[in-house]
Amino acid sequence: MPLRSRHPVEEPVVVRRATLADTDLLVAHRLAMFREMGDHPARALARHAPAYVGWLVPRIASGELVAWVAEDTKQRPLGSGAVWFQPSQPRPGFDDVRVPYVLSVYTDPRARGRGIATTIVRRALALARRLGYARVTLHASSQGRGVYERIGFERTTELRYWLDPAQQRRTDRKRAAEAAAAKRAAVRAKGRSVRART
Ligand SMILES: CC(C)(COP(=O)(O)OP(=O)(O)OC[C@H]1O[C@@H](n2cnc3c(N)ncnc32)[C@H](O)[C@@H]1OP(=O)(O)O)[C@@H](O)C(=O)NCCC(=O)NCCS
Structure with a gap:
């Protein structure tokens, strides 16, 4: 789907479902996200990559996690993000034993402000809605908070x-x-x- 851009000379962006072939890219974007958030020492990030691959691959394969990749028309990656149907407990009024959780949203710095993260999160919301879930959760970085709040996410009281x-x-x-x-x-x-x- 072509996105509107703040920079009209830039090429349109296409957002597609990720496959297992995108694993390396999804891991690279996740590490870049954490690096930019600045909360984690380099050593922890280096150890995280293999741990995340081991977690991610079976979940993409089983459909427990769905990811999207944004690309330019030459299929160069610009961003990505995912939703994980996270195991949870039923609550009064909600019988779901999973809650869709948005994670690993990252846009290449050269492609920011073009609606890529917004589009990926909206895809996640649309999928969760189609599957019949009542809510979607996430943890926002300080950079991401504005994007999510504009979409309509509200702050909760997690401690x-x-x-x-x-x-x-x-x-x-x-x-x-x-x-x-x-x-x-x-x-x-x-x-x-x-x-x-x-
Ligand atoms: C946070 C992050 C994912 C946002 O990515 P992005 O693709 O630039 O996000 P969007 O383009 O959807 O929205 C960003 C801004 O562009 C604006 N925008 C959205 N769609 C637009 C469009 N079609 N045209 C012009 N501007 C648009 C949004 O209103 C928003 O405005 P802001 O600059 O006031 O925040 C990106 O900055 C990033 O990767 N940061 C580092 C990692 C990180 O913190 N990830 C989030 C983890 S929770």
Whole structure:
């Protein structure tokens, strides 16, 4: 399906279902996504690739996970994303024992802002709807949040407790850095408003 682009000279983009032949690309995009999110040390990413391949391949083969690849007209990859029909527990009003979960959404930096991620997520929603599911969930990166919220995803109240002390320390450092950045931004904003009044 051709997408509208902010850059009219660029070629149209085609989004197609991924197959097992796309495994290397899906893994490369997942690693690029995590690298860009910056939350994981390089060592952890290197170890993640074989673990993810071992997880991904049987799920694509069985249909438990469906992925899409966006390409230009010369079949050069521009982005990808997937939905995994994740095992879950039934809840009152919902008998589903799986919940569709969107994951590994990544667009090559040169192709961003052309609706690729939006189109892939909409494909995932359409498939889940067709299969009769009532909801779709995901965890958003800070870059992805706007895309998902514009589509209509709402924030939920999920909480997390780290049993791994190394992860807890990383979280504490990240929180401290975010708090310091917010404090600096508040000081800058106060400075601007004082200058504006004088
Ligand atoms: C987040 C990410 C997947 C978005 O990919 P993308 O293909 O650029 O996303 P879209 O083009 O669908 O939407 C991005 C922006 O383009 C706009 N847009 C969407 N469709 C458009 C269209 N047809 N024409 C012009 N602009 C469009 C959207 O409104 C959005 O606006 P924003 O810049 O204010 O956010 C990409 O930035 C990325 O790969 N980031 C690194 C990895 C990551 O964080 N992945 C998400 C994990 S949850």
